Amino acid sequence: MKLEEFQAKALFRQYGLPVPEGLVATRVEEAVSAAERLGLPVVVKAQVKAGGRGKAGGVKLVRTVEECREAASGILGMTIKGYPVERVLVDPAQSIGSEFYVGITTDRRKRRPVLMTSASGGVDIEEVARSTPERIFFHTIDPRYGLRSFEARGMAFRLFDSKEQVLACARIMVDLWRCFDGCDASLAEINPLALLTDGSLVALDAKIVLDDNALYRHPDFEELRLPTDEERKEQEAKRMGLSYVRLDGSVGCMVNGAGLAMATMDLIKHLGGTPANFLDIGGSSSPEKVVGAMKLLMRDSNVRSVFVNVFGGITRCDDVARGLVEALGSMGDPPPMVVRLTGTNEREGVRILSETGISATSDMTEGARRAIGLAEAGASGGAS
Ligand code: GDP
Numbered sequence: 001m002k003l004e005e006f007q008a009k010a011l012f013r014q015y016g017l018p019v020p021e022g023l024v025a026t027r028v029e030e031a032v033s034a035a036e037r038l039g040l041p042v043v044v045k046a047q048v049k050a051g052g053r054g055k056a057g058g059v060k061l062v063r064t065v066e067e068c069r070e071a072a073s074g075i076l077g078m079t080i081k082g083y084p085v086e087r088v089l090v091d092p093a094q095s096i097g098s099e100f101y102v103g104i105t106t107d108r109r110k111r112r113p114v115l116m117t118s119a120s121g122g123v124d125i126e127e128v129a130r131s132t133p134e135r136i137f138f139h140t141i142d143p144r145y146g147l148r149s150f151e152a153r154g155m156a157f158r159l160f161d162s163k164e165q166v167l168a169c170a171r172i173m174v175d176l177w178r179c180f181d182g183c184d185a186s187l188a189e190i191n192p193l194a195l196l197t198d199g200s201l202v203a204l205d206a207k208i209v210l211d212d213n214a215l216y217r218h219p220d221f222e223e224l225r226l227p228t229d230e231e232r233k234e235q236e237a238k239r240m241g242l243s244y245v246r247l248d249g250s251v252g253c254m255v256n257g258a259g260l261a262m263a264t265m266d267l268i269k270h271l272g273g274t275p276a277n278f279l280d281i282g283g284s285s286s287p288e289k290v291v292g293a294m295k296l297l298m299r300d301s302n303v304r305s306v307f308v309n310v311f312g313g314i315t316r317c318d319d320v321a322r323g324l325v326e327a328l329g330s331m332g333d334p335p336p337m338v339v340r341l342t343g344t345n346e347r348e349g350v351r352i353l354s355e356t357g358i359s360a361t362s363d364m365t366e367g368a369r370r371a372i373g374l375a376e377a378g379a380s381g382g383a384s
């Protein structure tokens, strides 16, 4: 589980690492009052689970209330690497002398944690690793002993000359190790670790990735989960007894049974269409469930048509058909759709649907073809 910067900084703080005392805001005016409380200048920073925010314009240094308002409203509307920005961190600005890199991750080949440092901090560390690998230093940590202070000092001497800074940096490395180890992280990273003009060291950025396999040992981390819109939809679906995974296509699929749902996606692809999702509505599909599933599909703006594919085993097709008619009747503006029913009482089911003007068939290929046609007509017809 990736954490956002403000969450990682809160954990850093718990382990004694030096971080600026910032405030989180979800609205522009909240960011402005945070800036006033902290005192200008401040840095307004997009909170997303991705790096490279600086380059994307998601980190702004502001000197006045007006600049702060402008920066916050710009950043709160941004999407960075596919993540819409819902929060900003407002940090008191620091007067930076130079920027360093300090990180701990797992070296899978050595099967050990590894401490990495560089005097070329602040920038994309992957780029440093590619172009000037000699500028990154590594120290493999023995997990039996952890990072010991003499080892940390040895690493710190590679970055600093002054005794005070070496000791301060070594302290930071040991605390970062304690954080990495204590949180069961797979990555704990400070980029940049800034040397301020007053000679002190501060973690200006914080990145933590928690190891999902160890989350059971940290029940309190559950509240750190900030689901994206996508993940919220999937969780909501789960609560309704549906299993839903969003894809990028235009044909929404509503299917009973996971195997049939996969076969349906395959068939749509095979016939030249693109499925918008995987959706298994399970057995015993009540009208409420069908309405819930239909609403879920319609919230995806890529969906141009819906293909309902139901195999009636114990569930009878005429019951499903009646459920669908009831469900659609309760919806204001149902999407163009095709229903394929097969199994027990399929003829009766198709008849009920056809009488209410819904395109229905008992043939799967035929149904998929029609749904793809509707999706294409919707797309080219410029339907909203
Ligand atoms: P990232 O681009 O997502 O890694 O975001 P960072 O938090 O690392 O910020 C990017 C850059 O913004 C840093 O390397 C700094 O140069 C700059 N920056 C961040 N905080 C401050 C600050 O308090 N003062 C100043 N002057 N610059 C800052």
Ligand code: MN
Pocket (backbone or CB within 6 Å): 122, 191, 192, 205
């Ligand atoms: Mn950074």
